[in-house]
Amino acid sequence: MSVKYVPVQWNRAKWGYDAALMVGIVVFLWIFLYVAPDALNHERPINPPIRNARAFGACAFVMLTIILCIGPLARLDARFLGLLYNRRHFGVMTAAVALTHAYFVLGWYFAFFQGASRWETVLFANTSYAQILGFPFEALGIFALICLLILAATSHDFWLKFLTAPVWKAVHFLIYPAYAAVVGHVALGAFQSRDNDTMALIFSAGALVVVALHLAAAMKERGRDPVADGVDWVAVCAASEIAEGRARIAILPSGDRVAVFRHEGQLSAISNACAHQNGPLGEGRILDCLVTCPWHGFQYDVRTGRSPAPFTEKVPTYNLRVDGGRVLVDPRANPPGTPADPVPVPQQEAMP
Numbered sequence: 097m098s099v100k101y102v103p104v105q106w107n108r109a110k111w112g113y114d115a116a117l118m119v120g121i122v123v124f125l126w127i128f129l130y131v132a133p134d135a136l137n138h139e140r141p142i143n144p145p146i147r148n149a150r151a152f153g154a155c156a157f158v159m160l161t162i163i164l165c166i167g168p169l170a171r172l173d174a175r176f177l178g179l180l181y182n183r184r185h186f187g188v189m190t191a192a193v194a195l196t197h198a199y200f201v202l203g204w205y206f207a208f209f210q211g212a213s214r215w216e217t218v219l220f221a222n223t224s225y226a227q228i229l230g231f232p233f234e235a236l237g238i239f240a241l242i243c244l245l246i247l248a249a250t251s252h253d254f255w256l257k258f259l260t261a262p263v264w265k266a267v268h269f270l271i272y273p274a275y276a277a278v279v280g281h282v283a284l285g286a287f288q289s290r291d292n293d294t295m296a297l298i299f300s301a302g303a304l305v306v307v308a309l310h311l312a313a314a315m316k317e318r319g320r321d322p323v324a325d326g327v328d329w330v331a332v333c334a335a336s337e338i339a340e341g342r343a344r345i346a347i348l349p350s351g352d353r354v355a356v357f358r359h360e361g362q363l364s365a366i367s368n369a370c371a372h373q374n375g376p377l378g379e380g381r382i383l384d385c386l387v388t389c390p391w392h393g394f395q396y397d398v399r400t401g402r403s404p405a406p407f408t409e410k411v412p413t414y415n416l417r418v419d420g421g422r423v424l425v426d427p428r429a430n431p432p433g434t435p436a437d438p439v440p441v442p443q444q445e446a447m448p
């Protein structure tokens with residue numbers, strides 16, 4: 097944490113995380129290729145490049161599905177918060193697995209189409225772009241792969257600092273069009289001549305789970321939407337609803353999110369967006385007045401919005417008051433790093 101970008105350092109937990117991911121990928125590919133090869137059944141005769149392409153394609157699809165489930169799961173249930181850790185490495189590995197899928201597919205295309213124009217054959221071997229059934233699904237795969245490669249290439253902290261957090265975050269929303277393209281790619285292409293429904297069921301179930309979890313998380317947040325109270329102040333929740341050491345997140349009329357923390361019987365509010373990569377500070381825990389961002393571990397004093405020395409990161413603070421047991425927040429953010437007086441939780445509201 098400093099004025100320059102600081103890459104998140106490697107540590108034992110990261111090595112362990114990446115090793116577990118690698119083992120997961122190898123086990124998936126092994127099951128797919130050797131333990132349950134029937135899942136690969138196809139009406140067309142299958143050759144080794146296509147067999148490998150399908151295994152890596154299926155693996156990339158499953159990885160992408162898991163990545164997209166982690167966010168809403170963590171919003172729905174705090175027990176999943178640990179999964180937020182190191183999602184960038186998960187994403188980079190997904191891009192690598194998808195690239196391997198494309199590598200095998202292209203090898204197969206190139207075996208058929210020799211000569212200078214063979215790259216073009218991927219896009220123009222089938223030109224039925226105007227129809228849905230028979231649409232050249234490779235185009236969707238290429239689009240998704242380009243998105244995944246952009247996300248992987250810009251995942252480094254340098255790019256976050258260089259692009260600024262809002263632009264970086266906007267770029268990383270590409271993951272949704274990429275996933276939609278992959279679903280189309282699989283639905284239009286891979287299922288066309290399949291005589292085995294196992295994979296179709298797995299892929300459809302995966303996509304449905306992603307959609308359902310996002311809807312459930314959105315509905316949960318909508319249920320928590322603040323109710324305007326008076327002209328300026330925004331109601332968050334009852335003071336008693338905030339557990340000691342934790343926060344409640346509220347959405348302000350501006351669309352910004354504020355995290356209201358309870359620590360040692362006092363309430364403090366800071367922006368929910370971490371200065372590092374907009375991680376959800378309200379999902380972090382407090383220790384000694386410092387909340388730790390669940391994404392990469394930056395810390396902030398919840399009373400001042402400042403990182404502990406020698407670090408210099410700051411997030412905006414918000415002023416609070418409690419009225420009739422309800423916590424109210426002034427939606428006008430204080431400049432980042434401005435101390436805001438903590439508000440005592442009313443005695444009768446103290447948690448048991």
Ligand code: HEM
Nearest residue numbers: 150153154156157194198201234237238240241278282286
């Ligand atoms: C350059 C980009 C890509 C090209 C040219 C491409 C091409 C193909 C082709 C030709 C197939 C059908 C193979 C067959 O069964 O005969 C296929 C299947 C598949 N692709 Fe791609 N693809 C690309 C990118 C992607 C990406 C980025 C993903 C996922 C993240 C993906 C996931 C899949 C899946 C899941 C299948 C079905 C595997 C199965 O049938 O079990 N593809 N792709």
Ligand code: FES
Nearest residue numbers: 370373375389392
């Ligand atoms: S987003 Fe990286 S530490 Fe908060």
